[in-house]
Amino acid sequence: MLYREAGDFKTSYAKDNQTFPIKFDRTGYWVILIAAAVVVPFMVNDYWASSLLVPFLIYAIAALGLNILVGYCGQVSLGTGGFMAVGAYSSYKLMTAFPWMDMFSVTILSGVITAIVGAAFGLPSLRIKGFYLAVATLAAQFFLVWLFNKVSWFYNYSASGQISAPERSVFGILVTGPNTAAWAQYLFCLIFVVVLAWVARNLTRGTVGRKWMAIRDMDIAAEIIGVNPLRAKLSAFAVSSFFIGIAGGLFFTVYLGAVEVGEVFGIQKSFLVLFMVIIGGLGSIFGSFAGAAFLVLLPVVLKVVGVDMLGMPTDIVAHLNLVIVGGLIIFFLIVEPHGLAQLWRLTKEKLRLWPFPH
Amino acid sequence: MLDTDTFTTPDGRTIGGTVMDLRNITLRFGGVEAIKDISFDIREGEIRAIIGPNGAGKSSMLNVISGFYVPQEGEVWYRGKPRPQMKPYEVAQQGIARTFQNIALFEGMSVLDNVMCGRLGHMNTNILSQAIWWGKAAKEETENRAVVERVIDFLEIQAIRKTPVGRLPYGLKKRVELARALAAQPSLLLLDEPMAGMNVEEKEDMSRFILDVNDEFGTTIALIEHDMGVVMDLSDRVVVMDYGRKIGDGTPDEVRNNQDVIDAYLGVAHD
Numbered sequence: 001m002l003y004r005e006a007g008d009f010k011t012s013y014a015k016d017n018q019t020f021p022i023k024f025d026r027t028g029y030w031v032i033l034i035a036a037a038v039v040v041p042f043m044v045n046d047y048w049a050s051s052l053l054v055p056f057l058i059y060a061i062a063a064l065g066l067n068i069l070v071g072y073c074g075q076v077s078l079g080t081g082g083f084m085a086v087g088a089y090s091s092y093k094l095m096t097a098f099p100w101m102d103m104f105s106v107t108i109l110s111g112v113i114t115a116i117v118g119a120a121f122g123l124p125s126l127r128i129k130g131f132y133l134a135v136a137t138l139a140a141q142f143f144l145v146w147l148f149n150k151v152s153w154f155y156n157y158s159a160s161g162q163i164s165a166p167e168r169s170v171f172g173i174l175v176t177g178p179n180t181a182a183w184a185q186y187l188f189c190l191i192f193v194v195v196l197a198w199v200a201r202n203l204t205r206g207t208v209g210r211k212w213m214a215i216r217d218m219d220i221a222a223e224i225i226g227v228n229p230l231r232a233k234l235s236a237f238a239v240s241s242f243f244i245g246i247a248g249g250l251f252f253t254v255y256l257g258a259v260e261v262g263e264v265f266g267i268q269k270s271f272l273v274l275f276m277v278i279i280g281g282l283g284s285i286f287g288s289f290a291g292a293a294f295l296v297l298l299p300v301v302l303k304v305v306g307v308d309m310l311g312m313p314t315d316i317v318a319h320l321n322l323v324i325v326g327g328l329i330i331f332f333l334i335v336e337p338h339g340l341a342q343l344w345r346l347t348k349e350k351l352r353l354w355p356f357p358h
Numbered sequence: 359m360l361d362t363d364t365f366t367t368p369d370g371r372t373i374g375g376t377v378m379d380l381r382n383i384t385l386r387f388g389g390v391e392a393i394k395d396i397s398f399d400i401r402e403g404e405i406r407a408i409i410g411p412n413g414a415g416k417s418s419m420l421n422v423i424s425g426f427y428v429p430q431e432g433e434v435w436y437r438g439k440p441r442p443q444m445k446p447y448e449v450a451q452q453g454i455a456r457t458f459q460n461i462a463l464f465e466g467m468s469v470l471d472n473v474m475c476g477r478l479g480h481m482n483t484n485i486l487s488q489a490i491w492w493g494k495a496a497k498e499e500t501e502n503r504a505v506v507e508r509v510i511d512f513l514e515i516q517a518i519r520k521t522p523v524g525r526l527p528y529g530l531k532k533r534v535e536l537a538r539a540l541a542a543q544p545s546l547l548l549l550d551e552p553m554a555g556m557n558v559e560e561k562e563d564m565s566r567f568i569l570d571v572n573d574e575f576g577t578t579i580a581l582i583e584h585d586m587g588v589v590m591d592l593s594d595r596v597v598v599m600d601y602g603r604k605i606g607d608g609t610p611d612e613v614r615n616n617q618d619v620i621d622a623y624l625g626v627a628h629d
Contacts, residue, residue, distance in 0.1 A: 017503070225450055225478065226451050
């Protein structure tokens with residue numbers, strides 16, 4: 001099957017507007033989705049789930065969220081770690097205060113709470129832009145981490161200051177707690193990823209997405225053609241934080257199980273997710289996945305190659321990881337600011353014409 | 359108080375009553391008076407030109423009309439009512455669309471998305487409906503797409519629909535910007551130098567589009583332009599500005615023979 005759009009005629013605007021205009025892509029999408037939902041759960045073991053798949057899925061949600069804010073709306077944020085912490089602590093409080101509540105509701109409500117907090121911290125974006133806004137969101141990062149350390153109500157006055165997720169099940173299957181099966185963790189996260197990616201795509205292709213991109217590309221012109229900048233920016237902060245809150249909630253409840261806020265949701269988490277978005281591609285749904293996959297995979301691959309195959313010391317490999325990530329960030333910012341997604345797009349454009357040059 | 363007479367132009371178009379009435383507008387930036395006590399009106403269905411040498415305050419005038427600048431003195435009457443102070447996006451929602459002197463397209467988006475942006479004021483499904491892309495959101499998208507496609511056909515930019523705006527040459531960008539403004543189906547269209555930097559052929563195309571827009575949709579147009587030939591051919595009435603003052607107002611013929619206007623353009627020493 002060739003990668004062609006010729007002959008694939010669109011007869012309605014809805015068809016012209018679909019996510020995958022080329023048949024090959026559509027088929028590929030369904031194949032991957034079915035494989036991820038039906039085949040992978042049977043093959044996944046603890047190592048694969050905990051070191052690759054679950055973190056990839058959760059970071060993909062966080063990267064999607066940050067991409068909406070930074071890539072689509074052009075508002076730089078360094079508060080991702082803080083907002084993930086809001087999601088995690090909301091989940092914890094909801095799970096302990098309402099033990100009967102199911103995990104879907106808990107996670108979605110954590111997202112809603114984070115959305116409200118995110119919109120509040122988005123208020124400065126109406127006055128300040130660029131680096132100055134990044135510094136303002138940095139304040140959110142440090143304030144939120146400090147808050148969750150300082151106010152013991154958030155960790156139910158436990159002596160250690162940690163929060164740990166009680167066991168909860170969905171349809172009789174454990175999804176949180178230490179006894180959870182790897183495939184259950186994976187599937188629970190996968191459901192959120194698929195639905196949220198679909199929501200992100202819907203939002204960014206419609207009216208809201210155009211408002212965000214208009215603000216990103218030229219805010220003054222956007223305002224003159226009728227975009228209310230206050231509502232556009234705050235909605236971007238709210239939606240972005242909703243995604244990041246869900247990612248934070250899942251990171252705590254499903255993935256780690258126990259969290260100490262300063263260690264897990266510190267500034268390095270904000271940078272990690274920002275790097276995913278930059279390397280993956282600003283303003284691209286695919287890019288969020290590519291960036292998350294890349295940065296989750298990189299340390300694992302380096303460890304396998306460096307430690308297991310070449311016999312290098314673990315700390316050297318860990319430092320090498322930092323060096324490579326740093327180098328790649330500079331490389332992408334200079335050479336390809338639209339990241340892996342743009343490389344993928346170029347490949348597809350070439351494929352459409354292949355084997356002819358024009 | 360407002361003039362509501364209608365009359366017919368020599369070429370058979372109907373000009374209606376006053377849509378926009380600017381009364382004694384004064385705009386200052388610090389100590390500089392960009393616009394000094396200017397009054398003029400724009401009638402429904404007419405093409406109204408604002409001309410003047412560089413720095414005369416023409417663009418500032420357009421910015422006052424589109425709500426981007428707030429004049430220190432004077433009133434803007436729109437559709438028979440004094441307009442309260444409002445934000446630019448609220449002005450846009452009242453049916454005033456504009457293009458810019460320096461192209462202000464959204465470079466990261468395709469032509470289609472740019473033109474769809476012109477419809478933003480007409481699309482109002484809530485964010486939840488859009489998130490699931492079901493029912494009203496999807497329906498609204500196709501309905502507005504149909505409007506946009508008519509504009510795209512009208513301006514003959516079908517072939518570049520899906521092209522990112524950043525890749526287009528200057529002349530086409532100007533046309534896309536006009537398309538975005540037209541997609542809003544404005545009752546008043548403001549064009550800030552629609553033909554700046556174009557060659558003769560592109561100017562002819564653009565003039566034809568402007569006349570067609572006025573003719574087919576009955577859109578009221580206010581435009582700023584430096585090319586005198588174009589202005590005199592296109593417009594029904596012309597306002598001439600110089601150093602922030604109005605020095606002439608009337609039909610192209612009246613303006614052409616106005617001594618102040620001739621002085622301003624040929625350059626007479628100011629005393």
